[in-house]
Amino acid sequence: MPATCQNEGRQLCWSLEGEIDHHRAQNISQALEREISLRLPQSLELDFSRVTFMDSSGIALVLRAHRLMSELGGSLTLKAVPRQAARVLRAAGLHRLIPMETR
Amino acid sequence: MKPINSAKIEFLSRSANEGFARSSVACFAAQLDPTLEELGDIKTAVSEAVTNAIVHGYPDQLGRVLIKLRLFPENLLEITVQDWGVGIPDIQQARQPMYTTGGEERSGMGFTIMESFMDNIRVRSTPGRGTVVIMRKKISLRTRP
Numbered sequence: 490m491p492a493t494c495q496n497e498g499r500q501l502c503w504s505l506e507g508e509i510d511h512h513r514a515q516n517i518s519q520a521l522e523r524e525i526s527l528r529l530p531q532s533l534e535l536d537f538s539r540v541t542f543m544d545s546s547g548i549a550l551v552l553r554a555h556r557l558m559s560e561l562g563g564s565l566t567l568k569a570v571p572r573q574a575a576r577v578l579r580a581a582g583l584h585r586l587i588p589m590e591t592r
Numbered sequence: 593m594k595p596i597n598s599a600k601i602e603f604l605s606r607s608a609n610e611g612f613a614r615s616s617v618a619c620f621a622a623q624l625d626p627t628l629e630e631l632g633d634i635k636t637a638v639s640e641a642v643t644n645a646i647v648h649g650y651p652d653q654l655g656r657v658l659i660k661l662r663l664f665p666e667n668l669l670e671i672t673v674q675d676w677g678v679g680i681p682d683i684q685q686a687r688q689p690m691y692t693t694g695g696e697e698r699s700g701m702g703f704t705i706m707e708s709f710m711d712n713i714r715v716r717s718t719p720g721r722g723t724v725v726i727m728r729k730k731i732s733l734r735t736r737p
Contacts, residue, residue, distance in 0.1 A: 511643040512607035515697055542614075542632075544639040548699035573632035580708050581689075581701050 501530035506539035509574075514546035518553055525554070531563045538569035538592065547574060548581045555587055566590070595662040595670075597623070602658045605650040605675070607643075613659060614638045620661045621669055624731040633709035634669070634729060640702040641673035641725045647694055649677025649723055667731040671710075674724045680717040687715070 503521055507513070525533065533554060537543075551567065558565045567589040570578065575591045578584060601616050603609040614635040621634050638659070645657045660672040680686045687707075692700030706713050710727040717723040 508611055510607075510610050510639055511647060511697075512610050518697070542635065542639075544636050544643065545699045545701040545705050546643070546697075548701050549697055552699065553696065572629065573636065576629075576632065576709070577636060577705060580705055581699065 499529075499531040500534070501525070501528050501532070502534045502536060504536040504539060508542040509540060509547045509550065510542070510544050511546045514550055518550050521550070521554060522557065525557050525561075529561060530558075531561070533558050533563065533565050534568050535565070536568045537571060537574055540571055540574055543571075543574035543577055545577060545581070547577060548583065551578065551583060551587065593664055595664055597663040599661045600658065601661070602656060605646045605655050605657050605677075607646055609657070610639060610642050610646065613642045613657070617659065617661060617671060620663075621731070624663070624667050624669060625734055626731045627734070630729070630731055634671070637706045637709045637713075637727055637729075638671060638673070640705050641671075641727065644702050644725070645673060645675035645677065645723065647698065648680070649675035651678065667733055669729050669731060671727045671729075672724060673727075674722065676722040679719040679721055679723055680715070681719050683715050683717055 503524065535554060555565050565587055567587055569592040570589055571592055578589065599620050601613065617638045618631055618635050621631060642657060655675060655677050658674045662670040685691055687703040689704045690700040692698045706727060710729045712728050714726045
């Protein structure tokens with residue numbers, strides 16, 4: 490499993506781990522999408538605390554989560570984003586779109 | 593200009609090699625004593641260039657991807673990522689932020705990341721013959737404690 494998940498009420502916390510690149514992004518994205526359609530959360534928190542690397546594949550992943558949560562009328566937040574991943578997200582301007590807590 | 597040091601890494605365009613490629617380049621760059629941030633920038637830029645070669649260079653087949661690394665005086669690192677795939681018909685369009693032919697899985701930010709994380713980048717491509725991306729970054733000279 491590329492990611493683990495905990496659920497409290499309509500809040501979904503999804504923990505990402507390891508290196509997020511093109512090789513892994515599709516599996517992670519599909520698993521996350523399944524979880525969202527199963528639980529229909531009002532808020533989704535993507536936890537980056539165990540992410541060791543992320544390239545632009547992560548931008549597509551975050552944008553997809555953002556779109557799915559918008560469709561549900563819910564919110565998305567990014568938690569414990571490491572410096573390297575934060576630089577990638579900022580280069581795409583995502584910090585202006587999605588609340589992001591860095592570590 | 594003659595390089596002080598050089599290396600070549602060649603692999604098949606399988607996505608499993610993306611991690612191998614960026615880690616290998618990071619190992620080579622380690623001799624310049626880069627900061628963690630510089631090392632992260634290099635790994636990210638290499639990941640983007642290699643992913644482009646794998647996804648866009650060889651969309652329907654496997655092919656060779658070659659990384660050439662050259663180290664020049666004053667801590668200048670040059671990274672060349674080359675493929676012999678389908679090539680890019682319009683490089684200017686491909687370099688536009690958010691432009692992608694890769695569908696929802698891709699963000700179209702690959703070239704933008706390479707441009708912002710490296711000092712400069714040159715792209716040469718011929719449709720039907722392949723693509724070469726040459727990136728340069730000067731690593732800050734640090735005084736060791």
